[in-house]
Amino acid sequence: MHLINTTTLGLHEFVDVSTAPRYAIVSHRWGDAEVSHKDYLKGRQRGGNGFRKIEQSCQRARRDGHDWLWIDSCCIDKRSSASLNEAINSMFSYYARAAVCYAYLYDVEMGLASDVEPSVVKAKLAASDWFTRGWTLQELIAPRTVQFFDCNWSYIGAKSSDAPSLNQPISEIAGVPEVVLRARENLYRYSVAQRFSWASKRTTTRVEDLSYCLLGLFDINMPLIYGEGWKAFSRLQKEILTRYDDDSILAWRTFDEGQTPNPYPRGNARGLLARMPAEFANASQAIRSIGHNRPPCALTNRGIEIRIPAGKTSGAYRDPDDQGVVHLYINCIPWREAGPYVLVLRYLPHCRHYSRVALLQDVNWRASHSRWQACREDEVLYVHLTWMDAVYCSTQPAHAR
Known part of the structure; x- marks a missing residue:
């Protein structure tokens, strides 16, 4: 696990995650100028928006008393398949271990949130890309506290059990029960189908990532195979079937599946497993x-x-x-x-x-x-x-x- 020193901005590796120092973590929507692990080590792209985001994250963490910070853009060495596999399979635990998570919403400008009507705050949050991405689902659920900031790093509010100023609006926006936002342990009270339904309207850049980003929600580890397409979701469901006694994994529907007494179109033949999380869109109950x-x-x-x-x-x-x-x-x-x-x-x-x-x-x-x-x-x-x-x-x- 690589962490950034918030004072020197140096990148340090900690082999044993369990003994890594206390750290803050960042959740964000990737842009076009993100600084990779390689470029960060070589000191490249220091003047771009990606590096500015890292600097501002470190400033925020240092102000809050955190000496270390993790951000996926430069803390994961994507050149190494072993490093990438480890990071993605450990992502949920990375966020769960963090002292605090900063959710940076580049497409929200709130000003002083305390002066904004709650309905306006909710509407602006709902319009953010952050709530449409696959990876940010576990980044919302895993940390004890998620503090939300707008494009100018102005504080909007938080989801947590201690200062839940945004728990209710975020629950309504994300479709995740408020009890899960208060404490991630409550995640396992919900069925497999319900958890898939929370991701049913989210997207990722690569098809496979829409499956890999859900590993932590089911405490599943599996190898990454980029290029397999939707087979990744089939593999994930097979892993879940071997771990959970939960028939709700079968409670998905195709997009054109009716509910009349005779909804059997002959061209609609399917097998056991759903092809994508979107087919669990109506499985929240x-x-x-x-x-x-x-x-x-x-x-x-x-x-x-x-x-x-x-x-x-x-x-x-x-x-x-x-x-x-x-x-x-x-x-x-x-x-x-x-x-x-x-x-x-x-x-x-x-x-x-x-x-x-x-x-x-x-x-x-x-x-x-x-x-x-x-x-x-x-x-x-x-x-x-x-x-x-x-x-x-x-x-x-x-x-x-």
């Missing part, structure tokens, strides 16, 4: 249910193995024109609403697999729940939801075949 009595899922070479009652489908969602439809009840419900989510699967005769075609909610939950509880072992269907674009079903578990 998807929570885990504790009412199911289903054994845990199993990882097999065919994918995820889930036991469901064979043929126990709700009549409300039966497709009269297609006898190859199966309904999979997942252990996930909308908050404050009765009835679980149901995955609708359609049989594909040409490959003898099933495809996911819709996510619905069972309005006849009471009847279907009683049938589920009475399901015998010989009535169970083993559904293998494969990683890509097919679903394999069998009447026997993988180890019995």
Whole structure:
């Protein structure tokens, strides 16, 4: 971990992060003139906006009594893949360990925030690019305290448990519950789908980074492979499936997926996993249910193995024109609403697999729940939801075949 001395502006490396000195950290929207690690060491670009941002950050930190500062533009050596992997996989902990985080909003000019109406402060914050970027989501959640500054380094307010002047407006802007802003430990009270929903409207310059920037929200570490595109999001979901007993990861919807009794367009065949966080845009209320009595899922070479009652489908969602439809009840419900989510699967005769075609909610939950509880072992269907674009079903578990 590299830190900048706020007095000398020298860059120093600390091999053991746990023994690094107390430091402040910066969260910002990158511009065109950022100073790289290499250029900083060689003393280049000292007159540009990127270096001026570093200087002003150090001045702010020094004024607050912090001798050290971390800012990603020059503290990460992107020439080294090992250094980049370590930094991105450790980014959440870097921000969590910081004494304070300074959020610099280059596109906000507030003046003296105490003289500005709260509604105006909220509107100006909401218009900032900072709230649209993927990386700044974890930079908002991880630190105990985030102090916001406008383009002139005028103090706007803070999110924290001690001085929460901006907790409520930021919660409404970012879509992150206020309880999570007050204390990051509350992050783990929220389902996988809910956490993905917070990132559903955010963007990154590179496609892969929209997955890598979410690692810390799930306490996941995985290697970076730039060039893999949206496969990165598939890899992230697989890692989550091996770590969390949380069916809400299946509670995503495609952009054109309807909620009528027969929303099965035949060209909408999909597999188990979402292709991007944007497909969780409507999952902010998807929570885990504790009412199911289903054994845990199993990882097999065919994918995820889930036991469901064979043929126990709700009549409300039966497709009269297609006898190859199966309904999979997942252990996930909308908050404050009765009835679980149901995955609708359609049989594909040409490959003898099933495809996911819709996510619905069972309005006849009471009847279907009683049938589920009475399901015998010989009535169970083993559904293998494969990683890509097919679903394999069998009447026997993988180890019995």
